Amino acid sequence: MFVGRRMKRDLVTVPPGATLEEAARLLKGNRIHHLPVVEGKRLLGIVTDTDLRNATLRGAAGDGEGAPRTVGEVMTRDVVTLGPDDTIDDAMLILSRQRFGALPVVDGERLVGIVAKADVLAAVLETLDIEGIGVRLEVILPRDMGEVTRLSATLRELPVEVRSLVLAPHGKDRYAAFVRVATIDVPGVRKLLRGKGFTVAELSDFYEPG
Amino acid sequence: MAADGTQGWGPGGPLPERDIADGFDRLIAANRLFGAELNPSVLKKSGKGAPFLVRKPPSRTRMLALWWDLFGHRVDPGELLSRLSVEVRGMAHGDGHLLFGRDRILYDCQILQGNEAVGHLTLDLYRERERIVRFLPFPTRPGHRVVYIEGISLTRQSTGYASALFRRYERLFHDLGFHLFRLKASLSVGKYYWAKEGFDCSDRKQFQEMRDRLWDLVWRLDLPVAEQEVRRLVHMADVAAFRPDIQIPVWRDREGYYTLERDDAHPEEVLFPLGKAFLLGSSPWDGHKVIYTDTPRRTALVWSEKYLSHGTPAGHPEGQKRLTALREAIRREGLLASLIVTEPYLPGMEAVHAIHDPAYLESFREAVARGDRYFATRDCAIGAGSYEAALLAAGGVMAGIDAVFSGRSDNAFCAVRPPGHHAGRAAAMGFCFVNNVAVGAAYARSAYGIARVCILDWDAHHGNGTQNLFEEDPDTLFVSIHEHPSFCYPGTGRRMDRGKGAGAGATLNVPLLPRAGNREMIDAFEREVVPAIEAFRPDLILLSAGFDAHRDDPIADLECTEEAYVHMTRRVLALADKCCSGRVVSVLEGGYRVDSFVASALAHIRTLQGREDMPCSSAGG
Numbered sequence: 130m131f132v133g134r135r136m137k138r139d140l141v142t143v144p145p146g147a148t149l150e151e152a153a154r155l156l157k158g159n160r161i162h163h164l165p166v167v168e169g170k171r172l173l174g175i176v177t178d179t180d181l182r183n184a185t186l187r188g189a190a191g192d193g194e195g196a197p198r199t200v201g202e203v204m205t206r207d208v209v210t211l212g213p214d215d216t217i218d219d220a221m222l223i224l225s226r227q228r229f230g231a232l233p234v235v236d237g238e239r240l241v242g243i244v245a246k247a248d249v250l251a252a253v254l255e256t257l258d259i260e261g262i263g264v265r266l267e268v269i270l271p272r273d274m275g276e277v278t279r280l281s282a283t284l285r286e287l288p289v290e291v292r293s294l295v296l297a298p299h300g301k302d303r304y305a306a307f308v309r310v311a312t313i314d315v316p317g318v319r320k321l322l323r324g325k326g327f328t329v330a331e332l333s334d335f336y337e338p339g
Numbered sequence: 340m341a342a343d344g345t346q347g348w349g350p351g352g353p354l355p356e357r358d359i360a361d362g363f364d365r366l367i368a369a370n371r372l373f374g375a376e377l378n379p380s381v382l383k384k385s386g387k388g389a390p391f392l393v394r395k396p397p398s399r400t401r402m403l404a405l406w407w408d409l410f411g412h413r414v415d416p417g418e419l420l421s422r423l424s425v426e427v428r429g430m431a432h433g434d435g436h437l438l439f440g441r442d443r444i445l446y447d448c449q450i451l452q453g454n455e456a457v458g459h460l461t462l463d464l465y466r467e468r469e470r471i472v473r474f475l476p477f478p479t480r481p482g483h484r485v486v487y488i489e490g491i492s493l494t495r496q497s498t499g500y501a502s503a504l505f506r507r508y509e510r511l512f513h514d515l516g517f518h519l520f521r522l523k524a525s526l527s528v529g530k531y532y533w534a535k536e537g538f539d540c541s542d543r544k545q546f547q548e549m550r551d552r553l554w555d556l557v558w559r560l561d562l563p564v565a566e567q568e569v570r571r572l573v574h575m576a577d578v579a580a581f582r583p584d585i586q587i588p589v590w591r592d593r594e595g596y597y598t599l600e601r602d603d604a605h606p607e608e609v610l611f612p613l614g615k616a617f618l619l620g621s622s623p624w625d626g627h628k629v630i631y632t633d634t635p636r637r638t639a640l641v642w643s644e645k646y647l648s649h650g651t652p653a654g655h656p657e658g659q660k661r662l663t664a665l666r667e668a669i670r671r672e673g674l675l676a677s678l679i680v681t682e683p684y685l686p687g688m689e690a691v692h693a694i695h696d697p698a699y700l701e702s703f704r705e706a707v708a709r710g711d712r713y714f715a716t717r718d719c720a721i722g723a724g725s726y727e728a729a730l731l732a733a734g735g736v737m738a739g740i741d742a743v744f745s746g747r748s749d750n751a752f753c754a755v756r757p758p759g760h761h762a763g764r765a766a767a768m769g770f771c772f773v774n775n776v777a778v779g780a781a782y783a784r785s786a787y788g789i790a791r792v793c794i795l796d797w798d799a800h801h802g803n804g805t806q807n808l809f810e811e812d813p814d815t816l817f818v819s820i821h822e823h824p825s826f827c828y829p830g831t832g833r834r835m836d837r838g839k840g841a842g843a844g845a846t847l848n849v850p851l852l853p854r855a856g857n858r859e860m861i862d863a864f865e866r867e868v869v870p871a872i873e874a875f876r877p878d879l880i881l882l883s884a885g886f887d888a889h890r891d892d893p894i895a896d897l898e899c900t901e902e903a904y905v906h907m908t909r910r911v912l913a914l915a916d917k918c919c920s921g922r923v924v925s926v927l928e929g930g931y932r933v934d935s936f937v938a939s940a941l942a943h944i945r946t947l948q949g950r951e952d953m954p955c956s957s958a959g960g
Contacts, residue, residue, distance in 0.1 A: 262768060262803070262829045288717040312718050313761075313769040313800065313828040314656055316893050 132220055133213030135252055136234045136242030142167045143176070145201030152200050153181050163231040165240055166204045172233055172240040174204035210235045211244060217252055220244050256293070263292040263311040266319065267330040270304045280306060283325050289318055353412035356403055362416035363402055366437065371420065372396055375438035375445060391447075397439055409444060409464055409484060410515055422511055423462075424448060427503045430457070442466070450493065450500075461489035467519075483518035483676040486630070502536060512630050518676040520630060525623035528595070531615050534575035537747070538626035543682070545624055546575070553578065553617050556599065560587060562613070571684035573738060574747070575626070581614030589616045629679055635949030636912070636921070639748035640678040641735040642666065646756050648724025652712075655720050656894055656931040657770040662756055668937045669944070677948060679748045683735035683755070686778065691733060693781040694774055694808060699765035703729070703772055715767040729757055729772040736779030737786075739924045740879075744787045750912070750923040750947050752884075754940075758928040760802035760883045761829060769800065769829060776881045776926050777808045780815060783879050790814050793877035795868065796821070797907060798885025798928040799895035801832025801848065805883065811842040816875040818868050820860065822888070822895050823850040847871050853896035857903040860888065864907055872914050880915050880923045886930030886939035894931045901942040908946035923947070 143152050143164045152164055156178050166174045184203045188196035197203050209227065211220060211234045220232060224246055234242040254260060270276045277296065284291050289312040299305035310318055319329050366372035374394035396402065406412065410419070416437065423446050424432035433456065435448035443465035450458035467483045486508070491501055509520070521541070524533045540546035554569045556562075562585055572578050589597045590605035598605045599620035611619065629637075647659045669675055691700065706714040707726040714721050732755035739751035759776060761769035780792045794809070796802035796819040809815040817838075824830045838846035849863050872880070890898035908925075915923045925947065930936035 259830070262831070264826070264828050264830055290716060309830075311716065311768075311829075314718065314894060315828055317656075 130217040130252065131213065132211050132215045132217060132234055132244055133242070135217055135220075135248050136211075136213070136244045137248065138242050140165065140240065140243060142240070143200050144168065145173055145199065145204070147200045148198060149181055149184060149200065149203070152176060153178070156181070161245075163243065163245070164200075165233045165243060166200055167240055170239045172208065172210070172235050172238060173201075174206045175208050175231075175233060176200050176204040177230065180204065208233060212236065213241060217249060221249050224249060257295060257307070258293040258309055261292050261309070261311075263290075263309040264315045266308045266310060266315070266322070268306040268308060268322065269299060269328040269330060270306055272298075272302045272304055277304065277306070279325075280308075280327065283322065283327070284308065284310075287318060287321060288312075289314075354415055356412070358415050359403060359406055359412055360399055362418075363396070363399065366416050366420065367396055371436040372416065373436060373438050375440050377440065391438060391440070391445060393438065402439055405439065405442070405444065408466055413515060420446075423508075425507060427507060428500050430500050432460070445489075450491075458491065458493035460491045463487035463489050464517075483673075484512075484516060485519045485521055486512050486517055488520060488522040501532070505536060509628075509630055517630050520628040522626050523623060524626045528619070530621055530623065531579060531618040533626050534579040534618055536628070537576050538628045539575050541625040541627045549578070549621060549624070552621065553581075556587075556617060557613075562587070564613075567685070567687050571686075571734075573682040573684060575618075575624075576745075576747070577614075579614050579618055581612075581617070583612035583614065585613045586610045587613055587616045589620045629676065634677045636749040636947065637747075638678055638944065638947045639681045639739060639742035639751035640669070640944070641681045641683050641739045641742075641751060641753040641755065643683050643731060643735065645724065645731050646728055646735075646754070648722070649728035649757050650722025650724060651720040657720075657757065657929075659756075660933055661930065661936060662754060664933045664937050665754060665940055668941055672941060674941075674944065674948075678944070679742065681738050681742050681747075681751070683731050683738045683753075685727070685730055686734040686737055686782070690737065690782050690785075691730065691773065691778055693785070694764065694777045695762075696765040700773075703767065714772065718769055719767045719772065725757070725772070731755075732757060732759065733773045733775045733778040736775045736881075736924065736926050737782045739926070740779055740783050740787070743879075743922050743924055744783070749921050750915075751925065752940075752944050752947055753924065753926045755927055758798075758885070759926070760796055760798060760805050760885075760928050761800070762804040763807050766804065768804075770929075771804060774804050774808060776802075776883050777805055779881055779924065779926065780809075780879075783881075789878035791816070791875065791877045792879050792881060793818065793872050793875055794881045794883060795819075795872065795911065796883035796885075796928070797888065797904075798883055799888040799892070799897050800828055800885065800929060801850075802883050802928075803829045803831040806832065806836070806846055806848075809842065810836075810838050810846050811840045813838075813841045813845050815842075816845050816847070816871065816877060818847045818849070818871055819883075820849040820851065820863060820868060822855075822897050823852050826853050827895055845875075851897060854898055856890065856898040857900055857906075860897070860899050860903045861906050864910070869910060869914065872911075873917070876918045878919050878922075880911060880919065882911065882923060882925035883928045884925045884940075884943060885928035886936050886943070889930070889932070889935040889939055891932050891935035892930065894929065901939050904939050904943045905946050908943050912947070912949070 231245040292309040295307040375391040432448040438445040597619040762771040762774040888897040
């Protein structure tokens, strides 16, 4: 999945000459934390609510002489950006490793969008169908595609709709299959799977350590 | 409402046998107590003569045994007699006496106005044994105490005397622990009068035939009445009050008997409102009225045989067995006589369309007609009767709401299926097709003009259908307490979902982690649910009462017992007393293990009745 599909395109931006107060109002009014700083469409930097707060604190601590007054003075110029053709995986890795809140998306020098952590989380929610009707089961399988095939064949025989199926590594030699099923009779499904020899985790395995 | 029991039946428990026996002696000496047996030759005729043959009183032991059986020694014979012959509207009882039969006591008297006898009254007090256990070797269960109104006749018409007298009697016999009035409504005015007084037809089939005849009449006279209006009549009182705006003629003979068709014997034409005219001209019927006995609140039970016609395949958790077992338990526990059994009706489609998309209902109807085995999703198994049963379930909630708003009952339990709280505007899921509580909420607004409705859903599964339907409505508070969506179907109902748009704040979700039991359930209920309802001040509380949070239930992972339901029911009643005159209409949702479901639902019903004698274990009887 590409960043171009997930990024926000209607952008709130600010010119470098804007005052800190103006920038703070924009952040607050739009309930966002990151403002790309642009000249025309060209991305110059990014300013966050933390940058603004730090600048204000510095100004209050000193005598006011030489304290920054414009966005251009406090913005980060060395911005990590993405292109529309980068993938959501890239975005997730950067956001997770560098602990950024949002990444501007540029086409050359031109700003075309922004991807925030929330947008990436929305993609994950959608993939796992967490907001849809259904319940997640966790099936532990040997690391063998034959078993995965057998699981999907078994699910096919059950009178339930599978909303999502995610296969994750579980230790060295096993998989954890997260199956989201749309039925009220989840204990019935669990029982059927166990009857076919599958290991289905108990509910408590999700929240009780050990 | 709590019976205030001010009639003087003291808290001291049963009277000593000596007092009762002395009472017998005094009455015998005063010629006011006799033995008696029924006189079959008079009973078969009507009117004249005494319906019994007077004999010497039976032995004191037998009289005491009978007295204990009927009154539990709450009253002595002299006091009973004086309370029965109370003066009402300037009319007194003369020559009142008690007659001891083999298994019953009769009260017989003249009705006097001044010194002139203007009428006659006979009451028959007995216990009704349960026929099913009668032939079994072990002791029979004590049956209902019944006041049979053998007859009341007045030569002077309608001073409102009978009505005033029976209101007194209802109170008196309530305090004496009697369960039912019975009578045969056979006199010319009796058929209308008793219906108006809240007597119901004892034989459901007879009532349905009467309803059919009413529809025939409407059709024959080409009256502006829809068939639906007739179909939804479920009580004689509704028939008596039916369409007073339409007057139709009936014909009267010289003795005051009416007929609906003119003939030579009935020359006089009179105009009456439709319902009244119909009843005046109809044939006799057997009537009964519940005297709200040892239950402080009057609870309606909505139930229909047709709820069993929603057939699901063997092994399906939402099976007919749930309701048949509940019905059997209600009968076995002797609750039936204290419940106001209410028949549901098929709702007009406009009432259902207020909640559901017509095209959705139509495709549901078609799926059933085609003989499909499920609708929309495999969970939603259907059979030939499913469409009608689903509509009748919504109509059951409407009938429960009618019972409460008309004052026939204080609250109601609607034992309906299929359940409803997962059903959305155009979505069937989780065994649900029509959202019964939602249809009820809309109906209560349109029919009774109330504004604020609270829907409390304590089924173990989140009521996603109900939430979706009302999440933008600030006048409907939806509160759901359920197993956490990360572990349990339908995977919705997170704490952060608090309503949308204008309805922000009018949705409250309280998820419980798996294995939560009574303590967690009750804590959360007290901490979050009670204050929310209190602050909202609803005009009506609807309960989505599922019983699948029980520890024995297979379809969820909570570990509650009946005690949690008893606690929550009590608190809901107290809240309703504060906000909305006690109006609570409870609607069955889930609960899938038959014994724990039945035990929980029974405990809930008993608590709705205001009883304090709650079971504490989950043993299913």
